[in-house]
Amino acid sequence: MELRAVDLGSGTADAQAVQELIDELEQRPWVELAAEWHLESRVLAAFAEQGPAVGLLRYVIQPIGPDQSCQLSIIDGDTLTEARILAFGTRPDHRRQGIGLALQRRAIAEARAAGCWQVRSHSAGGYRANHRLKFRLGFAFQPEVRGGDDRGGYFILPLQHR
Numbered sequence: 001m002e003l004r005a006v007d008l009g010s011g012t013a014d015a016q017a018v019q020e021l022i023d024e025l026e027q028r029p030w031v032e033l034a035a036e037w038h039l040e041s042r043v044l045a046a047f048a049e050q051g052p053a054v055g056l057l058r059y060v061i062q063p064i065g066p067d068q069s070c071q072l073s074i075i076d077g078d079t080l081t082e083a084r085i086l087a088f089g090t091r092p093d094h095r096r097q098g099i100g101l102a103l104q105r106r107a108i109a110e111a112r113a114a115g116c117w118q119v120r121s122h123s124a125g126g127y128r129a130n131h132r133l134k135f136r137l138g139f140a141f142q143p144e145v146r147g148g149d150d151r152g153g154y155f156i157l158p159l160q161h162r
């Protein structure tokens with residue numbers, strides 16, 4: 001298994017393979033979501049030895065605050081940013097092989113290198129496997145009721161210490 005960043009518009013074999021996985025995992029709305037506060041968007045994918053994409057993760061880098069209709073978070077003159085994971089999934093026949101953890105760890109390392117203050121994602125209550133994986137990585141959990149779902153919430157991992 002190999003992890004690679006993929007430019008979805010590039011027309012390469014990697015991009016084609018990831019496009020198919022996006023549809024299989026029904027992640028397209030989350031892969032294509034665009035907002036004015038997004039500074040960068042990146043898709044990471046896991047590939048099996050013979051080529052097919054077996055896992056994907058999309059994150060955006062954005063200032064902390066605007067996606068929650070809040071003010072920017074400015075500390076000592078710096079606008080704090082975060083990596084917000086918007087899409088994440090492993091092909092069902094490749095689950096429980098460490099692919100999800102590897103994708104998350106790569107995203108966390110890239111977010112740290114980019115100077116992000118935190119990594120954050122939302123997970124609905126039904127995604128218990130994702131919750132377990134996030135707790136295993138050390139994420140904090142902020143529960144939030146959303147549309148009658150009272151088991152979901154935000155997972156947040158702080159990255160920097162001042």
Ligand SMILES: CC(C)(COP(=O)(O)OP(=O)(O)OC[C@H]1O[C@@H](n2cnc3c(N)ncnc32)[C@H](O)[C@@H]1OP(=O)(O)O)[C@@H](O)C(=O)NCCC(=O)NCCS
Pocket residue numbers: 055088089090091094095096097098099100101102122123124127128129130132133134136
């Ligand atoms: C969540 C998901 C991406 C995990 O992918 P994965 O490649 O299977 O994850 P890993 O193999 O790296 O699992 C790492 C750890 O997470 C936990 N975990 C993963 N799947 C689990 C499950 N079904 N039940 C309980 N714990 C689970 C375990 O702690 C696991 O470690 P272990 O296998 O050593 O016990 C995958 O289950 C998936 O695609 N789910 C559907 C889509 C989804 O939920 N996306 C997130 C939406 S918010």
